[in-house]
Amino acid sequence: MNNNYEKIADLLFPNIDKTPEYYEKLYPARHLQKGAEVTRFAPSPTGYVHMGSLLTAFYDYMFAKQSVGVFFLRIEDTDLERTVEKGVEGIISDLAQYEINADEGVDKDKNSVGMYGPYIQTQRKEIYLTYAKDLVRRGLAYPCFCTKEEIDEIRHEQEKNNECQIGYYGKYAKCRDLSYEEIKKNIEAQKPFVIRLKSTAKVGDRVKFVDKVRGEIEMSDSINDVVILKSGTMLPPYNFAHAIDDHLMHTTTVIRSNEWLNSVPEHIQIFKALGFEQPEYAHVAFVQRIDPETGTKRKISKRKDPETAISYMVEAGYPAKSVHEYLFTLANTNFEDWRIQNPKADMMDFRLTYDKISLSGALFDLDKFNDVSKRVIANMTAEEVYDKLVSWASVYDKKWAELLSNDKDYAIKFLSIDRYIQNPRKDIAKWSDTKDLYGYFYDELFDKKYELDETFEKDTLSKIFADYINSYDENDDKNVWFDKIKQIGERYGFVAQVKEYKKNPTAYKGHCGHVCNFIRVALTGKRTSPDLYEICKLFGKEKMAKRLNDFVETL
């Protein structure tokens, strides 16, 4: 060990008295079964969680779960300028809403939970400084006192010299070989400094690594002496912080966005310098969307796609199950085929694999998301729908929650219509749809806005409705009820057989289906509804009579 390096290390980090060994002991290996994956979701609290970041978290969660491993949450907040207020809380509540629950990490009060914490990077500063000090001590890292102006100058010179790479390297790395005395002088003059890692590569070197999604990759090695501690805060940027954390937290697989792919050579050098074993990498492409204006694919964005923000989805009331099912469709290209073959299977029975992750980026499609959600909700029991709906409404639509809660039995009854059948009704994509779809079950919400059409004649309708109410018997089964409607219709020129009508449409005013539709529109305001017979039974004679009358009045 060069004695000077030792002195430089003490000069730079006088207060750091721990050693890497101390932390190695503090965070011992995890005892997990063979093949268990330790994954982490490591967001920076810089904004909001959207479908893209949620998908990354979902991979982390699922791959750990499938392999009986560990999934933890780590908050990467060392870039203080980009950190937003309540950013951490937002991430935690978004993940909780969609039940992507970490085994370790940070709870809603920002407390670290787990043996490998703290899980908030700004609280781990001493650890980073300890490892940085050790690198300096071993001559692998050094302080750089270059000012911004000097760095700009270096760039200009490199441009002038037509260098194929711009950066802090080779002969341009002015501070690489400063003597102890020079460093001491700078420190005494209180010159700000960063710590840089000495790159082990030279121009033209190549590096190879394997990515779990992309296979073997070869690219130029990093010749830059990258910054591992920033000046002022002495906090590490992502490259150094993640290496130390993933090592000490025993991450086996780093699943992250492919914007980091080009930095892998730099990360490999950091792991090597620190003497750490490299975790496996899985770089996942950004979730894409077809831009409605240009018709071309692009990355989803906060500004252009507010409906991909988790906060929007929570507010609109997409249930966790729907979001999970949709995340599966985004996560693996073979999920949809599996679902067609296994329509009733629990989605958690699907085995997610790295090789079926889309290389170009999964495509977010709001219509498809809605369809998936409708299917998921259609397969819930009425009780499940009721519970989830009421808990959503109690936050986002108090009046609706109150109406639903006043008579649970009634709500369960209308939510049961067309539910327990071969092909259940798929109409609810999100809880905020329900008031429009089912509000007419409540007089308080029935707004007497009717979806009319030109066949609605006041005289005929008032006669048909009068006959219908007179003949209505709540004990009639569906066939008897429908036969009565057919008979009433025939009295007023509506043929009982649809086929007959189609053969000779001018001979009739319409067919029995039209009669049902008059009743439907009068009762619900809508031209489509769940099973009309069931609605009539639920309303009862009195409520029906009132709605039919009210409707006729409006004609």
Ligand code: GLU
């Ligand atoms: N904090 C990094 C980001 O938000 C995390 C990347 C990673 O998962 O390692 O992009």
